[in-house]
Amino acid sequence: MRTAKLLALAATAILAACANQKEPAEQAVSKIEMSLDGIRTDAQQYAADQLQAVDTSVSKLKERLAQKDYGGVVMGAPSVASEVDALKNTVAAAKADAEATLAAAQTEWNDLSSSVPPLVEKLEARVNQLSKSRKYPKGMDKAGFEAAKSGFDALKTEWTEAGSEFASGQAANAVRKARNAKSKAQELMTQLEVTA
Numbered sequence: 001m002r003t004a005k006l007l008a009l010a011a012t013a014i015l016a017a018c019a020n021q022k023e024p025a026e027q028a029v030s031k032i033e034m035s036l037d038g039i040r041t042d043a044q045q046y047a048a049d050q051l052q053a054v055d056t057s058v059s060k061l062k063e064r065l066a067q068k069d070y071g072g073v074v075m076g077a078p079s080v081a082s083e084v085d086a087l088k089n090t091v092a093a094a095k096a097d098a099e100a101t102l103a104a105a106q107t108e109w110n111d112l113s114s115s116v117p118p119l120v121e122k123l124e125a126r127v128n129q130l131s132k133s134r135k136y137p138k139g140m141d142k143a144g145f146e147a148a149k150s151g152f153d154a155l156k157t158e159w160t161e162a163g164s165e166f167a168s169g170q171a172a173n174a175v176r177k178a179r180n181a182k183s184k185a186q187e188l189m190t191q192l193e194v195t196a
Helices: 002-037 040-046 048-066 070-133 142-167 171-191
Strands: none
Touching: 002 040, 002 048, 002 070, 040 048, 040 070, 048 070, 070 142, 070 171, 142 171
């Protein structure tokens, strides 16, 4: 009889302890979810794999909550909260890096967009002049000139694409194409004997 009373008291104490942990467990999960929702969009862009791992941990915590394992939730919440904090740090660093790269690309784009168009104009004038006169630069024959002319057409296309990409917010790609276009333009200026 006495053992039965003790077991009943112990069971009551355990139920009371569990009930006391229900609210902290629910609050912990809610706080973690709110914290994660605040960075979810950026995390999808800058740290998708890490976000997936954190989502898995949060799901496990929510499963424990659904199973009324409040003690397990209270014990596990700090670890999951640390994962969310680590994700926040990763996202902040990646975002800052992306913004710095974009700023550098925009600065370089400004330089390229002022230096490449004059090269294109001079090359176009020279290609037109050589097409009419058929007097090619020293060491260049008609086939060589046609190859240079094709190279010039490709350069113009690449420069146009670079401008479109920059306008659509793809600054890093635009700068790569613009650099390439400038390099091609400088080569062609040498081949076609264009003075800068």
